[in-house]
Amino acid sequence: MLIALAAGVFAVASIALAVVDVRTHRLPDAVVLPALLVVAALLTAEALRTGEPGRALGVVGGSAAAFVVALALHLSRPGAFGGGDVKLAAFVGAPLGWYGPEAVASGLLFAVVLGGVAATGVLLAGGRRTQLAYGPWLLSGAWLRLVGGPGEGMPSG
Template structure:
């Protein structure tokens, strides 16, 4: 079931990255059902594998990523949107399968990817450009996930 969860997350990641890049929005209508499916599949996978200890990572990863990003959103709502906050929960659930270290590494990698992309935009001469943060967050998550799975 872990494989199914990751395949669904991969498909949703592509869809969310495209939508966010085009519209600068991460619709809750996509993210929240994805989060529900992820939590159900990952929880089932942990129980089926006889590793209920992973539940703390899955649920705690989702909650901690959500809360961390919620604080960022509350501090600077125009810089970090509500869709990014719910996306963080989705990312945190998947990374949480591998532990809190993976959640932290994935979020950090996402912020690094976002910083590199923003620096590229600035170096290209653009100023005051809206920047979709979902794609870099997803790239950072997958960077860590592929390292964990591989």
């Protein structure tokens, strides 16, 4: 039950954040941070409830690892990868971490590929000065891994 609730919170926040980022190029802390805390808490509680403390560590570790990778990108290219994207990476790392390091890595890789394809399309269309919101691609990469990636996907209950 808790994992389904976590998936629901992740889904609602994902949609809201993608829409806001496309429209404003901002990822509001007022949505990202509470959603991260709720999803991480629900997944951690589910892991402890089911006697799988390794999954709880995966949730925290996945969130931290995604945050660190995103922070490194932000520090190397602050104009291309914003601070909101760093916090969003921590958010997507939590449910990916439920499935382990491979899920975190592949979810982030899917995001890079999707964002790269989108950026290539913008460039080919002549939009050299167009700014592309990265949040939707980060969320899409996570969802691609969660529902369709190799191995386990997001459980239904």
